[in-house]
Amino acid sequence: MTKNNKITFEIKEEEECEDGEIEFGEYKIEGTWENLFNQYEFDIDDIYSGPEKVYPKREDLFNIFKVRSDEIAICILGMDPYYTDGDANGFAFSVNDGVKMPQSLKNIFNEIQAEFPERNYVFNHGNLQKWVDRSIFLLNCSLSVEEGKPGSHINIWEDFTNDVITKISEDNSYCVFLLLGNFAKSKRKYIKNPKNCIIETSHPSPQSFHKGFQGSGVFKKIEYFLGDPFNWQN
Secondary structure (H helix, E strand, O other), rough: OOOOOOOOOOOOOOOOOOOHEEEEEOOEEEEEHHHHHHHOOOOOHHHOOOOEEEEEHHOOHHHHHHOOOOOEEEEEEEEOOOOOOOOOOOOOOOOOOOOOOOOHHHHHHHHHHOHHHHHOOOOOOOOHHHHHHEEEEEEEEEEOOOOOOOOOHHHHHHHHHEEEEEEHHHHHOOOOEEEHHHHHHHHHHHHOOOOOEEEOOOOOOOOOHOOOOOOOOHHHHHHHHHOOOOOOOO
């Protein structure tokens, strides 16, 4: 079955990999995503062969899907990857080591420090791999974007990532979904498990940081739902 996407991705014969990973063409994903990926076809060559630069790098496109779908405690939704050279790495809001920290991520860190001053968090870089390792799923609703053109690939990915949101909801009874900004809030309808917790606030971008995100207490709310302190250090 193929959803209504405009491009095709040839899925080659699957092979078992280490730690429950499955091989799809040039990518390795965690095996719990296999059934969902089998419902879609994407032509990755087509995405990356045009004259425009596309982010993240081709090899980073499905990075977040190395996480088991049924071991997600927190899902944070973004819209697009960063659309400037060298920033996007396949995790929403995250950048690689050595990359200048984007202002939206700085604002996220500022809010965490303000909510938990006693923990003395220090954020020296923007790589959120440790968050992912602690069962935070950092999902961009569009997995790719053209340079300088926000929203340019959303039609390619939106059906797929809507199903990803629903799968996370169904596979994790006590998962927190953090919806930052109006676009993320529009995804609420795909979170169908009544045991999930949905937390909404403004986007942490410079334009809206002081209009709702700052002082929102969203990270304390996440911990309250989970019932335990969470280590936000990256």
